[in-house]
Amino acid sequence: MNITIIGSGYVGLVAAVCFADSGNNVLCLDVNKSRIKKLSQGIIPIYEPGLEELALKNIKNKRLTFTSNIKKSVEHGDVQFICVGTPQSEDGSADINYVLSAASNIAKYMNRDKIIVNKSTVPVGSAGKVSQTIKEILEKRNLDIKYSVVSNPEFLREGTALKDFLYPDRVVIGSSDKSSTKVMKDLYKKFIKNSKSFIAMDPISAELTKYAANSLLACRISFINEIANLSELIGADIEEVKRGIGSDSRIGNSFLNAGCGYGGSCFPKDVAALQKLSKDQAGMDLKIIKAATDVNNNQKNILFKKISKRFSGRLKNKSIAIWGLSFKPNTDDMREAPSIDLITKLISKGASINAYDPEATKEAKRVFKGLPIKYKNNKNDCLEGADALVIVTEWDDFKDIDIEKIMNLMNNPIIFDGRNIINSTSINGTQIEYHPIGKPIIA
Numbered sequence: 001m002n003i004t005i006i007g008s009g010y011v012g013l014v015a016a017v018c019f020a021d022s023g024n025n026v027l028c029l030d031v032n033k034s035r036i037k038k039l040s041q042g043i044i045p046i047y048e049p050g051l052e053e054l055a056l057k058n059i060k061n062k063r064l065t066f067t068s069n070i071k072k073s074v075e076h077g078d079v080q081f082i083c084v085g086t087p088q089s090e091d092g093s094a095d096i097n098y099v100l101s102a103a104s105n106i107a108k109y110m111n112r113d114k115i116i117v118n119k120s121t122v123p124v125g126s127a128g129k130v131s132q133t134i135k136e137i138l139e140k141r142n143l144d145i146k147y148s149v150v151s152n153p154e155f156l157r158e159g160t161a162l163k164d165f166l167y168p169d170r171v172v173i174g175s176s177d178k179s180s181t182k183v184m185k186d187l188y189k190k191f192i193k194n195s196k197s198f199i200a201m202d203p204i205s206a207e208l209t210k211y212a213a214n215s216l217l218a219c220r221i222s223f224i225n226e227i228a229n230l231s232e233l234i235g236a237d238i239e240e241v242k243r244g245i246g247s248d249s250r251i252g253n254s255f256l257n258a259g260c261g262y263g264g265s266c267f268p269k270d271v272a273a274l275q276k277l278s279k280d281q282a283g284m285d286l287k288i289i290k291a292a293t294d295v296n297n298n299q300k301n302i303l304f305k306k307i308s309k310r311f312s313g314r315l316k317n318k319s320i321a322i323w324g325l326s327f328k329p330n331t332d333d334m335r336e337a338p339s340i341d342l343i344t345k346l347i348s349k350g351a352s353i354n355a356y357d358p359e360a361t362k363e364a365k366r367v368f369k370g371l372p373i374k375y376k377n378n379k380n381d382c383l384e385g386a387d388a389l390v391i392v393t394e395w396d397d398f399k400d401i402d403i404e405k406i407m408n409l410m411n412n413p414i415i416f417d418g419r420n421i422i423n424s425t426s427i428n429g430t431q432i433e434y435h436p437i438g439k440p441i442i443a
């Protein structure tokens with residue numbers, strides 16, 4: 001099948017590569033011309049494990065091509081996937097202007113029947129808005145072409161995006177048109193485990209499903225973080241508590257890791273968008289979700305509070321080593337990363353920062369532009385003369401610490417572990433002072 005992917009970012013590119021690899025002819029459009037130029041040369045602009053290899057394979061066999069020519073992209077695909085960004089507006093709502101602009105472009109150049117798929121995360125009612133946008137333009141063009149708009153929210157996670165797309169837990173399709181649902185089922189046939197993993201529903205329910213899923217995961221993280229903060233105050237160990245509750249099959253272990261808060265391009269904006277749409281469209285305050293946001297805003301400050309307390313507020317000229325800048329491991333994405341709040345605050349108090357991230361340094365230089373951060377090429381270079389080491393992202397590389405290097409290189413062997421990734425038993429009996437989240441300090 002001929003497929004057009006509109007928006008070649010984290011979601012669009014992964015979808016394009018996977019659809020191409022499963023035998024379709026995929027053309028990717030992006031308004032960012034330099035991104036398209038790079039992609040056409042086989043340069044993959046984002047870091048996602050396995051993506052480059054699979055993209056190059058399909059570029060080589062010509063099933064995956066790129067363009068910034070809108071007309072060409074609309075003419076190509078029988079199915080047009082909209083995968084553009086839906087950033088947070090100032091009032092918390094999701095900005096769907098890029099989605100509507102993609103829809104207008106489709107309508108301007110449409111010359112035969114099409115299925116238009118909203119893969120971007122969009123507020124309830126967006127499929128209707130996309131449909132209306134297309135209808136108005138087609139009417140002006142005096143054309144009677146059949147089209148249907150399908151909602152197909154994406155659940156992939158950066159860092160494991162290929163695996164998530166190729167082996168999804170489920171594929172959700174929101175459509176009121178049976179033949180479009182069938183086309184979507186055929187398209188995903190190679191990826192889904194069995195027919196139960198293909199969940200067809202109406203578009204509004206599909207749109208709400210995506211926001212509800214992300215909000216529930218955000219709530220789990222904030223829940224465990226709140227219990228972690230309580231654990232610290234009453235002398236419990238959150239890892240033990242997690243073992244105790246996660247082994248309950250009704251609860252499970254996932255999204256129950258205590259840490260320094262969630263960030264990323266999805267949770268913060270999707271949680272805010274759900275609150276806003278609930279208020280605007282139903283006059284209803286979502287109390288649990290509001291609490292999850294409040295807890296997370298506090299949690300993103302937890303490392304700064306711990307560091308500040310440890311140094312009695314005297315952070316001027318303290319040298320702080322930071323391990324991890326991306327919002328989570330295995331991605332270079334810095335959107336809403338907890339490292340941003342932490343580093344900005346530390347610098348404002350006069351601390352000097354040496355930072356290392358396995359993949360996000362380039363992106364961090366853009367995000368922290370103008371801030372006096374020294375970026376290092378490996379984790380141990382960061383440690384030289386440091387008064388404290390702070391682990392902000394749980395990259396595998398940070399799990400094993402070299403006690404000798406820490407003792408020899410650091411000025412003070414103090415570790416703040418914002419992700420509880422270091423095994424405390426490796427600290428016991430050393431001179432290292434260890435500050436985890438929700439567990440007793442080792443000193």
Ligand code: NAD
Pocket residue numbers: 006007008009010011012029030031032035083084085086098101102119120121122154155156157158265266
């Ligand atoms: P992104 O910012 O990485 O990519 C979006 C791309 O769309 C950019 O390259 C941009 O230049 C392009 N674009 C914008 N307007 C365009 C237009 N009119 N025509 C063509 N290209 C256009 O965004 P992303 O992270 O891939 O997210 C895309 C959507 O998917 C969002 O709604 C997001 O919430 C949702 N989502 C993201 C993830 C994730 O992990 N990143 C997971 C699930 C869902």
